[in-house]
Amino acid sequence: MTHFWRNRKFLSIAAQLISVFTVAIVVFILWDNLTYNLELLGIGFGFDFLQSQASFDIGETLIPYKPTDSYYSALLVGLLNSLRVSIIGIILATIVGAVVGIARLSTNWLVRNLALVYVEVLRNTPLLLQLFFWYFAVFISLPKLENQISFFGLINLNNKGTQLPFGLEISSELSALILGLTLYAGAFIAEIIRGGIQSVARGQWEAARALGLKPGLIMRLVILPQALRVIIPPLTSQYLNIAKNSSLAIAVGYPDIYFVASTTFNQTGKAVEVMLLIMITYLTISLTISLTMNTLNRSFQLKER
Amino acid sequence: MLNRKWYLLFAILAVMLSMSACSRRLRGGNTTTISRLDTIKSRGKLVCGVSGQLPGFSFVKANGEYAGLDVDVCRAIAAAIFDDPKKVEYRNLNAKERFTAVQTGEVDILSRNTTWTFSRDTSTGMEFAPVIFYDGQGIMVRKNSNIKNLEDLKGKSVCTQTGTTNEQNLADQMRQRGISYKPIVFEDVNTVFTTYEQGRCEAITSDRSQLVSRRTTLSKPNEHTVLDLLISKEPLAPAVKNGDTKWFDVVKWTINSLINAEELGVNSQNVNQLANSSNPEIKRLLGTEGDLGKAAGLSNDFVKRIIIHVGNYSEVYDRNLGKNSELKLERGKNKLWNQGGILFAPPFR
Amino acid sequence: MNQNEIIKWLRKNLFDTWYNSILTIVCVFLLVWGAKSIFTWILFIAQWKVIAVNLQLFLVGRYPEQMYWRLWVSIFIILGLTSVTIGSLVKKIPNRWLPLAWAISFSVILWLIGGGLGLQAADSNLWNGLLLTLVMAVTSIVISFPLGVLLALGRQSKLFVVRNFCILYIEIVRGLPLIGILFIAQVMLPLVLPDDITLDRVLRGIAGLTLFSAAYLAENVRGGLQSIPRGQFEAGKAIGLNSIYIMLLIILPQALRAVIPALVGQFIGLFKDTSLLSIVGLLELTGISRSILAQPEFLNRYAEVYLFVGLLYWVFCYSMSLVSQRLEKV
Numbered sequence: 011m012t013h014f015w016r017n018r019k020f021l022s023i024a025a026q027l028i029s030v031f032t033v034a035i036v037v038f039i040l041w042d043n044l045t046y047n048l049e050l051l052g053i054g055f056g057f058d059f060l061q062s063q064a065s066f067d068i069g070e071t072l073i074p075y076k077p078t079d080s081y082y083s084a085l086l087v088g089l090l091n092s093l094r095v096s097i098i099g100i101i102l103a104t105i106v107g108a109v110v111g112i113a114r115l116s117t118n119w120l121v122r123n124l125a126l127v128y129v130e131v132l133r134n135t136p137l138l139l140q141l142f143f144w145y146f147a148v149f150i151s152l153p154k155l156e157n158q159i160s161f162f163g164l165i166n167l168n169n170k171g172t173q174l175p176f177g178l179e180i181s182s183e184l185s186a187l188i189l190g191l192t193l194y195a196g197a198f199i200a201e202i203i204r205g206g207i208q209s210v211a212r213g214q215w216e217a218a219r220a221l222g223l224k225p226g227l228i229m230r231l232v233i234l235p236q237a238l239r240v241i242i243p244p245l246t247s248q249y250l251n252i253a254k255n256s257s258l259a260i261a262v263g264y265p266d267i268y269f270v271a272s273t274t275f276n277q278t279g280k281a282v283e284v285m286l287l288i289m290i291t292y293l294t295i296s297l298t299i300s301l302t303m304n305t306l307n308r309s310f311q312l313k314e315r
Numbered sequence: 316m317l318n319r320k321w322y323l324l325f326a327i328l329a330v331m332l333s334m335s336a337c338s339r340r341l342r343g344g345n346t347t348t349i350s351r352l353d354t355i356k357s358r359g360k361l362v363c364g365v366s367g368q369l370p371g372f373s374f375v376k377a378n379g380e381y382a383g384l385d386v387d388v389c390r391a392i393a394a395a396i397f398d399d400p401k402k403v404e405y406r407n408l409n410a411k412e413r414f415t416a417v418q419t420g421e422v423d424i425l426s427r428n429t430t431w432t433f434s435r436d437t438s439t440g441m442e443f444a445p446v447i448f449y450d451g452q453g454i455m456v457r458k459n460s461n462i463k464n465l466e467d468l469k470g471k472s473v474c475t476q477t478g479t480t481n482e483q484n485l486a487d488q489m490r491q492r493g494i495s496y497k498p499i500v501f502e503d504v505n506t507v508f509t510t511y512e513q514g515r516c517e518a519i520t521s522d523r524s525q526l527v528s529r530r531t532t533l534s535k536p537n538e539h540t541v542l543d544l545l546i547s548k549e550p551l552a553p554a555v556k557n558g559d560t561k562w563f564d565v566v567k568w569t570i571n572s573l574i575n576a577e578e579l580g581v582n583s584q585n586v587n588q589l590a591n592s593s594n595p596e597i598k599r600l601l602g603t604e605g606d607l608g609k610a611a612g613l614s615n616d617f618v619k620r621i622i623i624h625v626g627n628y629s630e631v632y633d634r635n636l637g638k639n640s641e642l643k644l645e646r647g648k649n650k651l652w653n654q655g656g657i658l659f660a661p662p663f664r
Numbered sequence: 665m666n667q668n669e670i671i672k673w674l675r676k677n678l679f680d681t682w683y684n685s686i687l688t689i690v691c692v693f694l695l696v697w698g699a700k701s702i703f704t705w706i707l708f709i710a711q712w713k714v715i716a717v718n719l720q721l722f723l724v725g726r727y728p729e730q731m732y733w734r735l736w737v738s739i740f741i742i743l744g745l746t747s748v749t750i751g752s753l754v755k756k757i758p759n760r761w762l763p764l765a766w767a768i769s770f771s772v773i774l775w776l777i778g779g780g781l782g783l784q785a786a787d788s789n790l791w792n793g794l795l796l797t798l799v800m801a802v803t804s805i806v807i808s809f810p811l812g813v814l815l816a817l818g819r820q821s822k823l824f825v826v827r828n829f830c831i832l833y834i835e836i837v838r839g840l841p842l843i844g845i846l847f848i849a850q851v852m853l854p855l856v857l858p859d860d861i862t863l864d865r866v867l868r869g870i871a872g873l874t875l876f877s878a879a880y881l882a883e884n885v886r887g888g889l890q891s892i893p894r895g896q897f898e899a900g901k902a903i904g905l906n907s908i909y910i911m912l913l914i915i916l917p918q919a920l921r922a923v924i925p926a927l928v929g930q931f932i933g934l935f936k937d938t939s940l941l942s943i944v945g946l947l948e949l950t951g952i953s954r955s956i957l958a959q960p961e962f963l964n965r966y967a968e969v970y971l972f973v974g975l976l977y978w979v980f981c982y983s984m985s986l987v988s989q990r991l992e993k994v
Contacts, residue, residue, distance in 0.1 A: 022823075024324050025823060026823050026824070026825060026826075027324065027328065028324075028327065028328070028331075029823060029825055029826050030825050031328055031331050031332075032331065033825065033829060035331055035332065039858075040856040040857075041856075043855070043856050043857060043858055044852075044855050044856045047418070047419070047855045047856075048855065053438060053439070053440060065483040065486060065487065066477075066482045066483050066486055067482070067485070067486040067489075067498045068498070069472075069497050069498045069499055069500060076490065077483075077486040077487070077490055078490070116684075116687075117677070117680060117681075117684065118677065118678060118680075118684045118687055118688060118691075119677035119678055120677075120678055120687070120688050120691045120692070120695075121684075121687055121688075121691060124691060124695075130982060130985075131978065133981075133985075134932070134936075134977070134978045134981035134982045134985065135936070135974045135977050135978050135981070136936040136937070136938075136939035136940075136950065136977055137936070138939045138940055138942070138943075138950060139939055139950055139970060139973060139974050139977065140974075142950075142954075142966075142970055143966070143967070143970040143971075143974070146509075146513075146966040146970070147966040147967040147970055150510060150513045150514070150515040151513065151964075151966070154514060169513070169514055169515055170472070170515070182515065183499070250839075254840070254841035254842075255841065256841075257841040257843050257844065258841075258843065258940075260502060260843070260943065261943060263499050263500055263501045263506075263510070265500065268841070268843060268844065269477075269500075272411070272477070272478075272502070272847065273477050273478065273482075273500075275851070276410070276411055276477060276478035277434075277478075277483070278438070279414065279438055279439045279440075281415075281851045281852060281855065282852070285847070285848055285851070285852060288840075288844050288847070289836065289840060289844070292839055292840050292841060292844060293836065293839040293840070296838075296839040297839070368958070379726075406789075407789075407945075408945075409945045411945075412850065412851075412944075412945060415850075415851055415854060418854075418855075419854035419855065419862070420862065421854065421862055421864075502943070503954070505954065505955070505957070505958035506954070508958075509957065509958065509963060509964075512963060512964075513964070532958075532960045533960070533963070534960065534963050534964070
């Protein structure tokens with residue numbers, strides 16, 4: 011008769027039970043400590059505080075907002091700000107990344123190496139530091155309104171923000187955030203795009219040229235579809251990083267969802283609820299981006315017969 | 316044989332269940348019967364949460380020592396307990412973590428220019444000791460900006476720090492007057508001031524004492540002026556964790572003794588002679604008569620220790636914020652109740 | 665290289681087509697203009713005194729001067745071990761004692777820096793600047809490594825509870841920004857732990873970084889595990905090893921070797937991410953530079969300070985990425 015510690019079925023059940031118990035006990039201890047501490051401090055659990063007045067003001071809002079609005083409205087404003095930064099960041103970073111990525115493959119030595127320097131410098135320094143640099147050393151060091159730097163009257167730069175054509179005005183905080191996020195993610199996207207284009211076999215170029223296609227058409231019809239198959243998965247994770255990195259807005263004073271949630275915590279002391287709100291928001295944003303990109307991915311995948 | 320292995324398994328599971336005794340509630344209220352005062356005494360030093368970046372209240376001098384009004388409160392408590400004002404460990408806390416640090420017991424007392432408000436008293440699990448500095452929220456602008464009152468701030472940017480009462484008070488006042496403005500908000504107090512100095516915002520709002528204090532650290536202090544208006548009441552008081560009356564009493568009465576000493580004319584120079592004074596109030600204060608100190612868990616002469624090492628309220632104020640300091644803030648409302656101010660401490664009896 | 669070769673090279677690389685020639689001229693223009701402005705700024709306009717005066721703060725913060733010898737000893741140990749490791753990798757002579765030596769030196773260096781057990785203690789509030797960045801990055805990677813491997817193994821497990829717990833943990837942590845996790849670690853950890861355990865700020869920062877990094881490491885290791893053919897597992901069973909030994913001796917070494925580039929990339933990312941700890945109040949390299957910028961004499965020296973600190977980060981990260989490229993070729 012085999013010893014009980016070699017009996018596979020017993021071991022499997024024992025292992026499952028022990029692991030369930032371990033997880034359950036750890037969770038129980040932590041949860042209990044948490045509720046005990048919260049009780050001692052007089053902080054209850056509940057989301058009713060969302061209806062009470064926020065009483066703080068938010069500098070940049072996409073929807074009308076007054077300090078008498080609820081915390082719920084404040085959080086909504088923060089969410090819209092985060093989405094604004096993320097979407098603009100994703101679009102601009104893709105463009106910058108594409109340009110630099112193709113530059114990395116140029117036959118021109120100078121262009122190729124300038125792109126290399128750009129990529130290696132920006133990839134190997136922390137994003138937070140780059141944001142601080144852009145905000146403090148560049149954007150709020152710009153001259154005042156009276157002496158602003160003007161490009162043909164279309165684009166004006168001063169220490170309050172950037173004025174673009176069509177009446178668009180972007181504050182210094184938002185400008186620094188968008189510029190920093192775009193350039194940083196652009197460096198990574200450049201490498202992804204370069205890797206994708208290089209992954210297409212040389213034979214494809216030659217065959218397409220043998221068919222008589224012009225370079226522009228070769229890129230569009232033969233190379234890019236195949237390259238995109240390799241590019242899209244890592245590109246997805248870069249887009250997710252842009253959305254997550256937008257939370258660094260707190261360092262440059264731009265009121266995104268994390269900043270507003272953090273202020274809410276400071277005013278109400280509701281740690282657990284605020285933590286849950288932050289988690290749900292970012293997980294939803296991440297999930298949305300992943301799902302969208304996965305659908306896109308599927309349309310590019312090889313359809314096996 | 317079949318039964319043995321199941322018994323062993325259940326034994327293991329039972330042992331694991333008993334590990335959940337780590338949970339606080341099941342251990343019972345064991346931890347709450349030990350007062351923080353006893354923990355401090357056995358530890359041998361006081362852990363004091365301060366800002367560390369606010370000249371006049373709590374900052375680090377060039378020789379590494381802490382100085383300031385908030386720091387002196389902690390030194391007074393250490394003097395009362397240990398007869399040695401140096402037995403303090405200071406922890407720098409930013410505006411966001413200051414309450415958590417008290418709630419979780421990481422610091423024994425929060426002496427960090429914190430405003431006493433209703434919501435902080437009730438919903439953050441802290442108790443506030445007597446006010447040590449009656450302040451108000453103000454605005455600082457550049458002298459050449461021609462901003463004289465709140466209405467002049469229309470359309471302008473105002474720098475402020477998040478996690479403080481300043482943010483909400485400014486919003487309230489501007490809303491009441493119907494003035495539209497742009498708040499530029501940061502988490503870190505240094506960033507707020509440096510951004511204001513760079514010119515990103517035309518005005519900066521904070522407690523008036525903080526504005527005056529940090530103006531001395533700007534590159535050209537004379538270019539800036541703190542306006543004469545007051546946006547709100549900001550009574551600054553130290554805070555301790557809820558639920559520990561013995562420790563709370565020690566903190567309360569340390570502060571009260573500073574004020575009472577000034578009222579009775581006791582200071583660090585004359586405290587030794589006055590111990591034998593004929594005035595019964597002074598005798599009770601300094602412990603020559605009565606057992607007030609022992610009832611609080613301290614020695615009877617704890618006030619004498621405080622005055623010898625730290626001084627009375629006016630000495631503390633003058634040294635840090637008043638005529639012997641760089642800030643030269645008028646005492647204003649911080650004078651004694653019988654001298655035109657509102658500083659009042661209950662009697663030692 | 666004589667003149668003909670230079671001209672040939674120029675023609676081929678810079679001027680081969682008309683649009684390349686235009687690009688080259690434009691780039692040269694921009695480069696010359698850029699270089700001139702930058703050098704003028706570096707040499708004449710910038711005030712580098714802020715770096716010179718505060719160099720000590722940048723590198724080691726308020727670490728007591730009389731204990732500097734400990735830092736020198738640690739550097740010596742690290743340099744020694746690194747050269748031995750590089751030597752053994754290049755010459756392809758595996759040294760059995762190397763991993764053990766690294767593990768022991770890690771504890772020794774922590775003991776040297778922190779004190780205790782015979783050496784005078786240096787409070788963790790005094791470790792600032794580059795010292796704190798390095799200590800936190802290395803400690804987090806060292807602790808998150810076994811954690812990540814366990815999570816990856818758990819994700820493959822047939823046990824329902826274990827597998828789903830691991831999946832849940834990995835997916836949630838990977839979906840959150842690091843600053844959110846640091847917020848959770850800073851605020852929630854003190855509330856969920858029993859009263860007697862108090863974690864100081866540095867420990868909470870390390871805990872946050874570790875929990876974050878473990879999830880990403882788990883995904884990298886999972887990729888490696890999936891690349892091992894099933895035959896290895898079956899061959900191990902055929903020899904008679906039980907599952908644990910198969911994992912330890914056969915599968916894991918191969919899986920980890922396959923993902924070394926990704927692991928080094930992870931470390932580079934973690935090193936950069938330590939800068940986020942400045943937002944939660946820790947004075948590592950980024951934090952101490954903001955603190956230095958708040959000193960009255962140096963209020964507007966943003967560009968100088970941030971460029972200097974950026975250079976420090978860049979040197980470390982670029983060297984690590986060079987090492988990773990070299991390892992990929994091995």
